[in-house]
Amino acid sequence: MERLQRLTCWTREVLRQGPRARLDRLEPASADASFRRYFRAFTDQGQYIVMDAPPRQEDCRPWLRVGRLFRAAGVNTPEILAENLTEGFLLISDLGSTTYLAALNTDNADRLYRDANAALIKIQKASQEGELPPYDETLLRRELELFPEWYLGRHLGVRLGADQRQVLEDSFRRILANNLAQPRVYVHRDWHSRNLMLTADDNPGVIDFQDAVYGPITYDLVSLFKDAYIRWDEERVLDWSVRYWEGARQAGLPVQADFGTFYRDFEWMGVQRHIKVLGIFARLYHRDGKDAYLLDMPRVMDYLRRVCQRYSGLGSLLRLLDQVEGGTVTAGYTF
Numbered sequence: 001m002e003r004l005q006r007l008t009c010w011t012r013e014v015l016r017q018g019p020r021a022r023l024d025r026l027e028p029a030s031a032d033a034s035f036r037r038y039f040r041a042f043t044d045q046g047q048y049i050v051m052d053a054p055p056r057q058e059d060c061r062p063w064l065r066v067g068r069l070f071r072a073a074g075v076n077t078p079e080i081l082a083e084n085l086t087e088g089f090l091l092i093s094d095l096g097s098t099t100y101l102a103a104l105n106t107d108n109a110d111r112l113y114r115d116a117n118a119a120l121i122k123i124q125k126a127s128q129e130g131e132l133p134p135y136d137e138t139l140l141r142r143e144l145e146l147f148p149e150w151y152l153g154r155h156l157g158v159r160l161g162a163d164q165r166q167v168l169e170d171s172f173r174r175i176l177a178n179n180l181a182q183p184r185v186y187v188h189r190d191w192h193s194r195n196l197m198l199t200a201d202d203n204p205g206v207i208d209f210q211d212a213v214y215g216p217i218t219y220d221l222v223s224l225f226k227d228a229y230i231r232w233d234e235e236r237v238l239d240w241s242v243r244y245w246e247g248a249r250q251a252g253l254p255v256q257a258d259f260g261t262f263y264r265d266f267e268w269m270g271v272q273r274h275i276k277v278l279g280i281f282a283r284l285y286h287r288d289g290k291d292a293y294l295l296d297m298p299r300v301m302d303y304l305r306r307v308c309q310r311y312s313g314l315g316s317l318l319r320l321l322d323q324v325e326g327g328t329v330t331a332g333y334t335f
Contacts, residue, residue, distance in 0.1 A: 003052070010089050011041055011050050014082035018091070021045035029097070040094065049078065049095075053088040060085055063210035066132070069186075070209060073126035075119050076202040077209065095205030101193035101229055109232070110240075113224070115203045116196055117244045120220055121251050124185040127214065135187055135215020140179055140272060144172050146279025155282040158324045171317040175275075178268040182216040183254035189213060191220035192227045217248075217255060218262070222270040226303050228277050228296045234306075241266060267307045271314065274304040301325070 012023045021043035029038040029049060035057035041048040053060050064080060071077045078092035100112060133139075148168060152158040160168065188195075189211045197205035221244055225237045245262050248255045256262040277300050281293035301321075308318035 003054070006087060007039070007050065007052055007089055010084055010087065011039075011091060014091050015041065015043055015048070018081055019043070019045055019048070021048075026050065040097075041091070047094045048081065049092050051088075051090040051092065053090070055086070055088045058088060060088055060090060062212075063090075066209045066212045069126070069131065070123055070206060070212075074122045076199060076205045078205070078207065095197040095199055095207065098198040099194055100196040100198060100204065103198045104193060104230060109236070112198070112204070113240050114243065116191075116224055117240070117247055119204060119206065120188075120191060120224070120244070121247055121253065123188065123220075124217065124248070124253050125251055127185040129184070129214060132186060132212050132214045135184075135189075135213040135219070137176055137180055139213070140176055140215075141172065143276035143279070144175070144272065146283060147275045149279065150282040150286065151278040152324060154286045156324060164320055164323070167316050167320050171314065171320075174313050175268060175272050178265060179216050179272055182218060182265050182269065184215055185217045185253065187213050187215045187219045189219070189223070191223040193224075193230050216265075216269055217253065218266040218269040219273065222266060222273050226270050226274070228281075228300050231299055238263070264311075267310065271304060271307050271317075274300050274307075278304070 008023075008026055011026065015021045015023050022045075024042045024044065026039045026041055029040040035054055037052040039050045039052065041050050051060070051063075053063075060083065064083065067077045067080060071079075076095070078095055080090065080092055082091040083089070100116070104112060148160065148165075152160065188206070188209050190208055195206065195208040197207060199205045221241065225232070225240055241263060242259060245255055245259055249257075256265065278297060281297055281300070284290040284293050305318060305321060308314040308321065
């Protein structure tokens, strides 16, 4: 039996046993950068989401574990209604189809990001070491190495000389030293406008959390405010960051007592993420044939350049970027 047929039969059966609903039809809901697929189940009792995660490529257990962990923290993640780990099928509640990316505009951004900050603080307050994999030096460096392999090597066709490779290595060491010195909390790892859903109650709905780890406190904030898919003026990012920092301090989270120091950590964490994302987007295109991410690369590169221009410890990395790409940016805020 074809996989979609098996999925349909399983969905029909668990709906009948659990919500006591009759399946009318399944329609594609979304897909992401992995092998997972999502379908919306339309029934006589409402709508549900069915996740299809082929076990050979995807392991549902981290998704289930993190979803329950975040839900226990008071965050709006999908309710798990039925699971079949052998086949890689999950039936979950439907958080709707409106992402933050689709909904955000200049009028509602303050409110939507306030809600996102509040949800993030809930997740971070629930943090306990040992519950999630560590976002340690090995993993952070593995992500950085995607940049020379996939972005420079495969995408730009650049072969770094020995001196250039040393510049990159020295830069990576400085970036990692900052990242690893930051206080650690639960990290969603893709806390951005495509993974936050606009919901009428308990906004936002949170999805795509299966890669969550225990790591630097500024990582998710960078994902949100220096989003690869939507851009905001630096003045607004600064204001939202201050509001998060104030809320985090009131919640007793281990943020820096001085906002300038906190924002510097935020920026340096962003350098790691921007480098990683450029490598991932290049890999998605060259290995997986997903070309939509090419449109977002210039935005991410501009984020990276702006931060490198602001801090003396990143000047050599900026010069290396000039050598392989060229281009300049105007100065922004410096702390």
